[in-house]
Amino acid sequence: MDILVFGHTGQVATELRALNGPDTRIKTLDRKAADLTDAAACAAAIVRHAPDAVINAAAYTAVDAAETETELAHAINADAPGAMARACAARDIPFVTISTDYVFSGEGEAEWLPTDPTDPQGAYGLTKNAGELAVQEAGGRSVILRTSWVVSAHGNNFVKTMLRLGKERDALTIVADQIGGPTGAAEIAAACVTIAKTLKTDPYTAGVYHFAGAPNTSWADFARAIFDMSDLECEVTDIPSSDYPTPAKRPLNSRMDCTSTTSAFGIARPEWRNSLSHILDQLKQVD
Numbered sequence: 001m002d003i004l005v006f007g008h009t010g011q012v013a014t015e016l017r018a019l020n021g022p023d024t025r026i027k028t029l030d031r032k033a034a035d036l037t038d039a040a041a042c043a044a045a046i047v048r049h050a051p052d053a054v055i056n057a058a059a060y061t062a063v064d065a066a067e068t069e070t071e072l073a074h075a076i077n078a079d080a081p082g083a084m085a086r087a088c089a090a091r092d093i094p095f096v097t098i099s100t101d102y103v104f105s106g107e108g109e110a111e112w113l114p115t116d117p118t119d120p121q122g123a124y125g126l127t128k129n130a131g132e133l134a135v136q137e138a139g140g141r142s143v144i145l146r147t148s149w150v151v152s153a154h155g156n157n158f159v160k161t162m163l164r165l166g167k168e169r170d171a172l173t174i175v176a177d178q179i180g181g182p183t184g185a186a187e188i189a190a191a192c193v194t195i196a197k198t199l200k201t202d203p204y205t206a207g208v209y210h211f212a213g214a215p216n217t218s219w220a221d222f223a224r225a226i227f228d229m230s231d232l233e234c235e236v237t238d239i240p241s242s243d244y245p246t247p248a249k250r251p252l253n254s255r256m257d258c259t260s261t262t263s264a265f266g267i268a269r270p271e272w273r274n275s276l277s278h279i280l281d282q283l284k285q286v287d
Contacts, residue, residue: 089140106251
């Protein structure tokens with residue numbers, strides 16, 4: 001199966017490249033090959049490559065910067081995936097795009113269902129929600145896969161930040177009232193491929209799904225696990241989000257119900273401790 005991937009150096013795109021093989025041929029597009037600020041160019045790339053499936057692993061993810069770079073974020077997170085979805089729908093090509101828990105209000109304590117009303121609280125969430133709507137309007141064999149707290153051995157993420165700070169400091173204050181599921185980029189990549197292959201044979205699985213690590217935890221407890229599994233002695237003190245103000249509001253509740261993903265695609269919710277162990281092993285090899 002030939003899968004065209006938008007994105008090349010991002011966390012999920014990097015893991016998708018690692019899945020390239022005889023049966024799953026992955027072609028990733030960097031910024032030179034596909035300008036995500038040019039929706040028409042993204043659609044043209046699909047026409048040019050004529051793949052068996054398309055995965056959009058590219059996004060504008062600078063949550064705070066999106067508050068001032070709204071037009072750029074909208075072009076990448078909304079206009080581009082909408083154009084991709086329309087190009088795929090016109091050619092009956094399965095299309096998978098990655099979205100986020102930020103499309104929800106972040107309130108309450110219940111796990112968000114794929115069918116729950118969206119209510120983004122910031123520019124980043126608004127642009128991702130607009131992208132979801134554009135993909136849904138395009139129709140076709142498309143899946144919107146919402147995920148949360150993405151981590152890997154690549155790029156910038158919470159695990160790598162904690163490892164750096166844990167080596168520099170004896171103690172840290174970490175937000176403890178934001179709850180969600182840390183999710184390995186490798187697991188997201190594998191899920192996207194499985195979904196794309198399923199869409200090829202069963203178009204009725206199209207829709208919106210959730211995929212996040214288990215069990216739900218706080219950033220503070222996730223940090224403790226990182227230090228414990230890395231043998232770093234760094235004391236973590238819990239603080240509320242109000243003690244760590246940011247330009248964009250972070251959701252307090254990022255819990256996600258992933259049961260429909262398991263039912264439709266046979267993909268179990270991944271244990272984040274297993275993902276973390278794999279990431280730490282990868283980073284040790286680099287060191």
